Amino acid sequence: MRIHCPHCxxxxxxxxxxxxxxxxxxxxxxxxxxxxxxxxxxxxxxxxPYRELWFHAAGCHSWLVVERDTRTHEIRxxxxxxxxx
Amino acid sequence: xxxxxxxxxxxxxxxxxxxxxxxxxxxxxxxxxxxxVGGGGHGLATAYYLxxxxxxxxxxxxxxxxxxxxxxGRNTTIIRSNYLLPGNTPFYEWSLKLWExxxxxxxxxxxxxxxGVLNLHHNDAQRDANVRRGNAMRLQGVDAExxxxxxxxxxxxxxxxxNARFPIRGGLLQPRGGTVRHDxxxxxxxxxxxxxxxxxxQNCEVxxxxxxxxAVTGVETTRGPIAARKVGLACAGNSSRVxxxxxxxxxxxxxxxxxxxxxxxxxxxxxxxxxxxxxxYISQSDKGGLVFGGDIDGYNSYAQRGNLATVEDxxxxxxxxxxxxxxxxxxRSWGGIMDMSMDGSPIIDHTxxxxxxLNAGWCYGGFKATPGSGWCFAHLMAxxxxxxxxxxxxxxxFAAGRVIDEKGQGPHPNRH
Ligand SMILES: Cc1cc2nc3c(=O)[nH]c(=O)nc-3n(C[C@H](O)[C@H](O)[C@H](O)COP(=O)(O)OP(=O)(O)OC[C@H]3O[C@@H](n4cnc5c(N)ncnc54)[C@H](O)[C@@H]3O)c2cc1C
Ligand SMILES: [Zn+2]
Numbered sequence: 293m294r295i296h297c298p299h300c301x302x303x304x305x306x307x308x309x310x311x312x313x314x315x316x317x318x319x320x321x322x323x324x325x326x327x328x329x330x331x332x333x334x335x336x337x338x339x340x341p342y343r344e345l346w347f348h349a350a351g352c353h354s355w356l357v358v359e360r361d362t363r364t365h366e367i368r369x370x371x372x373x374x375x376x377x
Numbered sequence: 378x379x380x381x382x383x384x385x386x387x388x389x390x391x392x393x394x395x396x397x398x399x400x401x402x403x404x405x406x407x408x409x410x411x412x413x414v415g416g417g418g419h420g421l422a423t424a425y426y427l428x429x430x431x432x433x434x435x436x437x438x439x440x441x442x443x444x445x446x447x448x449x450g451r452n453t454t455i456i457r458s459n460y461l462l463p464g465n466t467p468f469y470e471w472s473l474k475l476w477e478x479x480x481x482x483x484x485x486x487x488x489x490x491x492x493g494v495l496n497l498h499h500n501d502a503q504r505d506a507n508v509r510r511g512n513a514m515r516l517q518g519v520d521a522e523x524x525x526x527x528x529x530x531x532x533x534x535x536x537x538x539x540n541a542r543f544p545i546r547g548g549l550l551q552p553r554g555g556t557v558r559h560d561x562x563x564x565x566x567x568x569x570x571x572x573x574x575x576x577x578x579q580n581c582e583v584x585x586x587x588x589x590x591x592a593v594t595g596v597e598t599t600r601g602p603i604a605a606r607k608v609g610l611a612c613a614g615n616s617s618r619v620x621x622x623x624x625x626x627x628x629x630x631x632x633x634x635x636x637x638x639x640x641x642x643x644x645x646x647x648x649x650x651x652x653x654x655x656x657x658y659i660s661q662s663d664k665g666g667l668v669f670g671g672d673i674d675g676y677n678s679y680a681q682r683g684n685l686a687t688v689e690d691x692x693x694x695x696x697x698x699x700x701x702x703x704x705x706x707x708x709r710s711w712g713g714i715m716d717m718s719m720d721g722s723p724i725i726d727h728t729x730x731x732x733x734x735l736n737a738g739w740c741y742g743g744f745k746a747t748p749g750s751g752w753c754f755a756h757l758m759a760x761x762x763x764x765x766x767x768x769x770x771x772x773x774x775f776a777a778g779r780v781i782d783e784k785g786q787g788p789h790p791n792r793h
Contacts, residue, residue: 293684306686310676310791312630325776332788333628333719333775337617339679362631362679 296370299352307350314343314357314373339363345373380484399564400571405578408604409437411758412596413611414583414619416440418449418559418744419736420611421566421577422751423758425483428573430752431759436575437605439598441582445563448613448743451713453636453670455649455660456745457494457554458519461510464769464781465722466517471766472749473553479748485565487557488663493648494554497529497536497698499543503653507549514551522550533650536699543654543697554649556660562747586623592731593623609734609758611750614679614714616737623730627737628719628775630790633678633712634670634741635687639705641665650698657694659702667705669695673717673741675791683712715741721793722781725753725763726772734758735772740793 293305313335319327339362346356355373360366378384378397388395411427413420416438427433456476458469480487498504511521525547530538538545567577578600585597586608595604612619617627642665651658659669671691674683688710695702718724718738723746728735736754739746753767763770769781775788786792 293686304686305676305684306690312677312789312791329776330626334626335617335628335630336621336626337630337677339615339618339631342677344677360676362677365678365680365684 293365293367295346295356295358295367297348297351297354297356298370298372299354300348303348303351307348308346308356309349311345311347314345341368380486399568400577403437403576403578405437405439405581405598405600405603406576408595409576410435410605411607411609412436412603412605413438413609414596415447415611415613416444416567416577416579417447417611417613418562418566418747419613419739419750419754420609421563421570422747423609423611423736423754424575425566425570425573426751426755427759428570428575431755433759434574436570437603438570438575438577439581439583439596439603440577440579441599443579444567444577445560448713448715449563449747450560451636451711452559452744453658453660453668454556454559454662454744455494455554455658456557457551457649458745459494459496459510459514459521459549459551459554461513461783462781463517465783466514466519467766468749468753468770469745470517470519471752472746475748475752476557479565483565483569485561485568487561487565489555489557490663491553491555492660493550493552494651495524495529495532495548495550495648496651497548497653498546499654500546504546507547511549520551520553522552524548524550532647535645535701536650537697540697548653556649556662557744558663559744566751583619584622586730586733588623588730593733606732607734607758608732609736609754611736611754613737613739613743614716616716616735620728620735620737623728623733625728625730629716629738630677631679631714632673632675632717632791633680633683633714634673635683635691635710635712636668636670637688637691637710638662638708639667639702640708642667642705652694652698655690655694655697657691657698659695659698666708667702673715673791674712679714681712681714715739715743717790717793719775719788719790720780720782721784721786723750723770724772725750725757725767725770727757728772
């Protein structure tokens with residue numbers, strides 16, 4: 293599996309650290325506990341297209357959003373996470 | 378048909394023409410008292426104990442593929458109960474006790490072999506951690522022995538003891554740990570459950586649930602609807618997808634773990650060895666192949682295959698532990714998809730849907746749990762109460778702050 297880092301170009305995935313689902317958004321500080329429980333612990337875990345965070349640890353140190361199919365590992369797009377939220 | 382040495386002998390004389398299929402290839406009926414979704418080790422064991430211990434007779438196991446095609450036939454066959462935390466140890470120890478009597482109980486040779494599991498340590502901090510773990514185990518009645526480098530050298534003279542970076546200083550041994558022929562566990566439970574009247578239905582995928590007034594009334598399948606007031610999910614690796622059909626979102630991600638087998642060699646490795654400086658573990662099958670593995674790949678996957686970076690990482694671990702492994706040829710490798718839970722521990726619990734029960738989140742250590750999981754899940758489904766050794770495996774423990782995080786990694790499934 294190769295990830296095309298928009299900054300560094302195509303690199304083996306072992307240069308990157310996987311940080312899970314890109315979808316969860318941190319609730320407001322005064323949100324109910326249940327909202328934090330959802331945010332920290334519950335995941336859709338889809339079989340199919342999935343937007344996830346990767347950190348280019350052995351490269352440019354960018355946080356990336358990778359759209360990848362979890363059934364085939366095919367990568368559809370890679371963008372900088374900054375500005376994604 | 379009971380299996381015995383006598384039977385083997387008489388069949389040999391008759392050209393082995395008298396053997397019958399080990400279980401019926403059942404067709405689905407319209408309704409059952411209890412339905413188990415997933416014909417892996419856990420689902421089959423659950424059905425067996427529901428029938429045997431709790432006297433239920435009208436049970437079906439629904440499997441979307443074939444028996445033994447999931448993780449029960451893909452794991453590296455290690456059993457042990459060397460856990461640290463109170464929520465885990467009694468459960469895994471009970472499971473190990475069930476392994477010790479399993480073959481007599483189900484009349485099937487599962488090749489349970491208590492050849493010992495040794496976790497090596499390479500520095501003072503790891504030694505301290507092993508001492509702590511060993512003490513915790515012994516306090517809870519589990520066998521554990523601390524070995525120093527000399528003890529390990531006598532047992533396993535071929536290890537790279539004086540490796541400049543990862544010298545071997547000793548290890549924690551659980552003598553009662555070992556290996557079990559994984560396929561035989563699936564077949565043995567399937568046969569034993571079948572003999573108690575359980576219908577094992579293959580090529581039958583559950584595609585939806587019938588829920589009325591918050592209670593489950595049955596399942597939709599690729600072979601038609603089936604009514605049941607009790608439905609148990611044991612869909613390792615696919616738990617999130619199946620639970621989503623009932624509107625549930627789980628604290629689980631699906632990840633791929635790879636395993637590797639070399640060509641057959643003469644007896645070399647007596648037990649199970651785990652390397653403490655990287656993630657690598659190895660044993661030798663009775664056929665002679667070295668069976669080994671390491672970390673999960675680390676990204677969500679349903680692909681049942683992994684990537685080369687992990688192969689390289691695992692093999693580096695092997696070379697650091699026992700350099701002679703570099704001369705063995707690798708014959709096969711494969712991947713399996715597992716439920717990685719948010720704290721690395723499993724779930725055996727009710728769900729918010731009445732009559733729908735959940736058995737999930739076994740991570741890469743659910744094979745050893747097979748008998749215990751089936752036993753406790755059957756208890757929950759039959760009596761609607763948690764078995765005493767599985768009270769910690771609650772679905773609400775994340776909200777309640779009672780996580781069971783053996784490794785202390787926090788809510789990151791790929792780090793457990
Ligand atoms: C490479 C590898 C090595 C491992 N090594 C070890 C080890 O050494 N020791 C250890 O303790 N554990 C190990 N494990 C973990 C262990 O294999 C699993 O935790 C355990 O087998 C999971 O339980 P199971 O046997 O019921 O799973 P499975 O055999 O996967 O059973 C689940 C079944 O559910 C079925 N299913 C899914 N969705 C549906 C549906 N909608 N309808 C009907 N059926 C469905 C699947 O087809 C599957 O057969 C390893 C796992 C892997 C992948
Ligand atoms: Zn980069």
